[in-house]
Amino acid sequence: MRALTYHGKHDVRVDTHPDPQIVNPRDAIIEITSTAICGSDLHLYDGVIPAVLKGDILGHEFMGRVVEVGPSSTLQVGQRVIVPFTISCGQCFHCRNQEFSHCDNSNPAEKQDMSESLYGHPMSGLFGYSHMTGGYPGGQAEYVRVPFSDVGPLVVPDHLEDEKVLFLTDILSTGWMAADQATVEPGDTIVVWGAGPVGLFAAQSAVVMGAEQVISIDHHPHRLELARQIGAKVIDYTQTNVLEALLEMTGGQGPDAVIDAVGMESHGFENFNPIDTLKQKVGMGADRIGVLRQAILAVRKGGRVSVPGVYGGFSDKFPTGALMEKGLTLRTGQTHVQRYYRDLLKRIEEGQIDTTFLISHTMSLEDAAQGYKNFAYNQNEWTKVVLKPKWAKGRQEAGRANIANRAGLSSAPGSVPAGSGAVVDA
Amino acid sequence: MDQDRSDWLHQPRPTWPPESRDPISSDPGFSAVNRRIDEHLSQGRVSRLTDQLTEHKAVAAATVLGLGALAGLAAYSLMGPSQPQVQRHAEIPRLPDDAPGRTAKQARFGDYAVAGRSVTIDRPRQAIFEFWRDFRNLSKFMENIEDVREVSPGVTAWTIRAPLGMTMQVTSRIVNEKPGEQIAWRSTEDSQIETEGKVSFRDAPGGRGTIVEAHVAYRPPMGALGQMVAKVFSAEPSIQSRRDLKRLKMLLETGEIATNKNQRGEGGKFQKAVERDIQNNIAAV
Numbered sequence A: 001m002r003a004l005t006y007h008g009k010h011d012v013r014v015d016t017h018p019d020p021q022i023v024n025p026r027d028a029i030i031e032i033t034s035t036a037i038c039g040s041d042l043h044l045y046d047g048v049i050p051a052v053l054k055g056d057i058l059g060h061e062f063m064g065r066v067v068e069v070g071p072s073s074t075l076q077v078g079q080r081v082i083v084p085f086t087i088s089c090g091q092c093f094h095c096r097n098q099e100f101s102h103c104d105n106s107n108p109a110e111k112q113d114m115s116e117s118l119y120g121h122p123m124s125g126l127f128g129y130s131h132m133t134g135g136y137p138g139g140q141a142e143y144v145r146v147p148f149s150d151v152g153p154l155v156v157p158d159h160l161e162d163e164k165v166l167f168l169t170d171i172l173s174t175g176w177m178a179a180d181q182a183t184v185e186p187g188d189t190i191v192v193w194g195a196g197p198v199g200l201f202a203a204q205s206a207v208v209m210g211a212e213q214v215i216s217i218d219h220h221p222h223r224l225e226l227a228r229q230i231g232a233k234v235i236d237y238t239q240t241n242v243l244e245a246l247l248e249m250t251g252g253q254g255p256d257a258v259i260d261a262v263g264m265e266s267h268g269f270e271n272f273n274p275i276d277t278l279k280q281k282v283g284m285g286a287d288r289i290g291v292l293r294q295a296i297l298a299v300r301k302g303g304r305v306s307v308p309g310v311y312g313g314f315s316d317k318f319p320t321g322a323l324m325e326k327g328l329t330l331r332t333g334q335t336h337v338q339r340y341y342r343d344l345l346k347r348i349e350e351g352q353i354d355t356t357f358l359i360s361h362t363m364s365l366e367d368a369a370q371g372y373k374n375f376a377y378n379q380n381e382w383t384k385v386v387l388k389p390k391w392a393k394g395r396q397e398a399g400r401a402n403i404a405n406r407a408g409l410s411s412a413p414g415s416v417p418a419g420s421g422a423v424v425d426a
Numbered sequence B: 001m002d003q004d005r006s007d008w009l010h011q012p013r014p015t016w017p018p019e020s021r022d023p024i025s026s027d028p029g030f031s032a033v034n035r036r037i038d039e040h041l042s043q044g045r046v047s048r049l050t051d052q053l054t055e056h057k058a059v060a061a062a063t064v065l066g067l068g069a070l071a072g073l074a075a076y077s078l079m080g081p082s083q084p085q086v087q088r089h090a091e092i093p094r095l096p097d098d099a100p101g102r103t104a105k106q107a108r109f110g111d112y113a114v115a116g117r118s119v120t121i122d123r124p125r126q127a128i129f130e131f132w133r134d135f136r137n138l139s140k141f142m143e144n145i146e147d148v149r150e151v152s153p154g155v156t157a158w159t160i161r162a163p164l165g166m167t168m169q170v171t172s173r174i175v176n177e178k179p180g181e182q183i184a185w186r187s188t189e190d191s192q193i194e195t196e197g198k199v200s201f202r203d204a205p206g207g208r209g210t211i212v213e214a215h216v217a218y219r220p221p222m223g224a225l226g227q228m229v230a231k232v233f234s235a236e237p238s239i240q241s242r243r244d245l246k247r248l249k250m251l252l253e254t255g256e257i258a259t260n261k262n263q264r265g266e267g268g269k270f271q272k273a274v275e276r277d278i279q280n281n282i283a284a285v
Ligand SMILES: NC(=O)c1ccc[n+]([C@@H]2O[C@H](COP(=O)([O-])OP(=O)(O)OC[C@H]3O[C@@H](n4cnc5c(N)ncnc54)[C@H](O)[C@@H]3O)[C@@H](O)[C@H]2O)c1
Pocket: A038, A039, A040, A041, A042, A043, A170, A171, A174, A193, A194, A195, A196, A197, A198, A199, A217, A218, A219, A220, A223, A237, A261, A262, A263, A264, A265, A266, A267, A268, A290, A291, A307, A308, A309, A310, A311, A333, A334, A335, A379
């Protein structure tokens, strides 16, 4: 099969690998129809997550058809499923508590040592996300082996096209959990740093949950425009003094909850970020926490801090004083996808949630390397990339968020441009 | 039947100041090499020494020391605290705390080095007991145990992975058994290493399943050399044993052992064992 393969920092290629097979009784093999590139993949691409090895197949947002099942799988060949990026057994203490991303049993025993010594406890298994989380071959491929297929995959109805349900696997659930962990109460202002896919879905979720005011912060004008389109106010941090603006936009009180949807590679020159960047560059396992520092300073006393943005190492100048003295609540974690996806699927079917507004490009899996490059370096225009293993090399279509598609459209709050899928020359 | 001599389990934690923590370094025949290791240890510089030895050798040496991987834990406890730490502790009288004896920074119990680990498994106590009681199941989750055969009731012959592709034979006899609660075993005299172990099972609080606590005690098998190797390579077996218990938990909770391999032929012995059991219609627990 063909699969997007890691060769080194900023070097990914589509290579040929053997087709996956059933290895354990609860496995299933999925033939992938759609898969996406995630902001988390960029951390691998940029080489800031350890233990990604040459030859690893990346990708953790994918869906497709069941083509083979192990003797203990409950799936049936031919079913159409979305597959959560978290691999969860369903039977350990954490899975039973709906903490699926903390599963004790999905990371192979010999792969647990690294995260156990780094974090005190081992991480669970994730698809295509370094050997710290199992070294499982990922889903930017034609086929994938899915362990515990009786627990993870969710069968989706045929009348919902791939693009509508694909993001249940990760970013939609992640945005929702980010808002859930921020707790939205009547009258609340929720502020989201990052208008990437996760930040956009977090902002939309906060709107759906009934926040009085949602504010998205980024510096890419087009991404901010998308945030405005789903009902958020926006701040461009290159133009505006963020802390002051947030106070003034909340009657001097400060936001009730803040969401860091940026993570360890935050941009900018404030909040000690350049020092963090230097440490990250020299490989000290340091995280860039510019956004997290700013969010903790911005949030009101007694407020909530929700962190879906991924961090992997250590940091300094972490504002412990503000965290304690303001009585803040900090909630974090990889997403417990299986906790949320059924409810979210229902909301998609009912039209409560828009899941395709952020797709800018759909392209052949064969062109995935180009997709990575653009998603990493042309962030303003490349807002979300969907890959199609079945498409011929060179085929590419514009999504609803594609700038070419939107020229001349008004960006008034709440306006949703109609139509999608204009064909763009590759 | 042999007696259960495993009263090391119930002995109190060693008190401070400790007796000479390293009987062998006072042995006049003991080599200068070991003293050098001691110096390194006390200065926290043991890594330089281990660096000179390949990982392969480390694994090999560690393996030969232990009965399966759990025994390797015992080797770890031989290291004990650094010299300055011992001195600091010696100056202040210590209150004996409530932690298990094996977690003491110094864990020698008479002649024996003792180590152990626990894991909580969300399965009924009796079922886990029965799984372990059939020692043939050990190779399904223990890395270094290749095969266990029942010789006669309560006596099993273990084939253990040794360095350089060789194997070692240990005959093990159950010396104490409380149904549903614990199993203790000891190697017989004709075994190639002297070791004993005990595993106990108790209900986890709040309906969380069963706490499985495995202890292994062993007498250093190869005299001074054995101890030296144990010191230098101590980390490896402790990692192994941690992994063994994790695999036991995986097998009993999920019916399989996690692997990232996606080719059937690349699944290791654990995956093959599960496959065999399914073919023969044997449910794990
Ligand atoms: N918790 C989870 O389970 C989970 C799941 C998916 C993604 N993530 C993480 O969420 C984060 C975002 O993912 P994404 O796909 O949206 O990535 P992305 O890279 O597309 O988006 C990040 C956005 O943050 C913006 N940004 C950078 N610095 C900023 C700053 N100082 N202030 C405001 N905005 C800033 C960037 O301009 C960009 O638009 C990543 O860290 C990713 O790893 C976590």
